[in-house]
Amino acid sequence: MADNLQEQLYQRIRQDLLSGRFEPGERLKIRDLAANLGTSPMPVRAALQRLVAEGALEGEPQRSLRVPPMTRERYEHIYQVRLSLEGLAVELATPRLSSDEISALREYVEQMDQAIEQRQVQAYLDANSQFHLTLYQACGNPVLLRSIESLWLQVGPFFNRLFTDADMSLRFNDFHEEALNALQAGDAKAARQAMEQDMSYFARYLLNLLDLESKVR
Numbered sequence: 001m002a003d004n005l006q007e008q009l010y011q012r013i014r015q016d017l018l019s020g021r022f023e024p025g026e027r028l029k030i031r032d033l034a035a036n037l038g039t040s041p042m043p044v045r046a047a048l049q050r051l052v053a054e055g056a057l058e059g060e061p062q063r064s065l066r067v068p069p070m071t072r073e074r075y076e077h078i079y080q081v082r083l084s085l086e087g088l089a090v091e092l093a094t095p096r097l098s099s100d101e102i103s104a105l106r107e108y109v110e111q112m113d114q115a116i117e118q119r120q121v122q123a124y125l126d127a128n129s130q131f132h133l134t135l136y137q138a139c140g141n142p143v144l145l146r147s148i149e150s151l152w153l154q155v156g157p158f159f160n161r162l163f164t165d166a167d168m169s170l171r172f173n174d175f176h177e178e179a180l181n182a183l184q185a186g187d188a189k190a191a192r193q194a195m196e197q198d199m200s201y202f203a204r205y206l207l208n209l210l211d212l213e214s215k216v217r
Contacts, residue, residue, distance in 0.1 A: 009037060010047035017056050017067070017153050018133070020125040020160035025069040028057065056153035070158045072210045078155050079203045085148050086136065086199065087192045090179070093138035094188035102184060104134055109180050112173045124172065125159055131176060135183075135195075159202075161209060171201060 013033070016022060030048065034041045048065055051057045059065035068074075097105075108131035115124035129152070136148050175198035182190035 005039065006043040006046045009039065009043050010050050012037070013047055013051065014056070014153065017051070018149070018156045019122075019129040020156050020158075021122065022067045022157045023160060024067050024157050026157070027064045027066045029064045051153070054150055054153055056150075067157045068154070070155075070161075070210070072207060072214070075155070075158065075203075075206060075210065078151055079199065082148070082151050082155070083196060083199055085144060085151070086132070087196050089136040089139040089141070089144055089148060090192045090195045091188040092140060092144070093135055094183055094186060094191050096138045096140055097135075097183060098138075101134065101138055102180075105131055105180055105183065108134070109173065109176050112176060116173060121160065128159070128176075129156065132195075135179075158206065161206070175201065 022028070028048065030041045030045050033048075034044045037044065048057060052059065052065065056067075057065045058068050108127045111127035112124055112131070115121075115127060133149070133152070136145055139145060175194045179191050179194035179198070182188075182194055
């Protein structure tokens with residue numbers, strides 16, 4: 001029972017990191033998390049330590065942990081690897097996708113459209129992470145998938161820095177729609193190109209944001 005609870009907590013916090021519910025530099029206090037999750041500190045501490053081992057969090061076991069802050073150099077390094085790994089995953093996944101998986105991806109694209117229209121940042125980020133990771137899970141290569149998810153754990157918290165109310169009208173869903181059309185047509189090369197364009201678009205935006213923040217400091 002204890003192991004099952006720890007796994008549930010780990011998956012819950014992990015998903016929150018993937019979908020940008022925590023911010024870079026944010027401190028996570030074990031007792032506060034335990035209270036919010038309705039459990040004792042011990043299984044929360046164990047779940048957090050697993051995330052420390054994966055590079056998603058940093059800090060001391062008996063003290064508050066934090067989401068690692070993001071720097072330009074760190075983001076560039078992560079982006080370079082993501083571009084190669086996620087592009088490969090898209091190509092491998094395209095011929096393996098079932099009709100149910102295509103339907104799920106279409107639903108996530110529709111959810112992102114709705115979130116943009118309603119200016120709901122977290123709803124967009126939730127659907128965005130589900131779209132990408134559902135697609136990559138179809139690649140059939142568990143080693144590749146683990147590597148991608150490890151990188152998403154590190155970069156996911158930074159995605160919630162993307163938006164202000166004015167920004168939600170930008171092209172944050174265009175490439176997903178292009179990728180979906182290519183996936184439906186079974187065109188792996190076009191799907192990969194669309195997803196790489198999506199990553200490049202976000203990377204330019206985020207790097208500009210980091211440059212602006214460094215000037216403010």
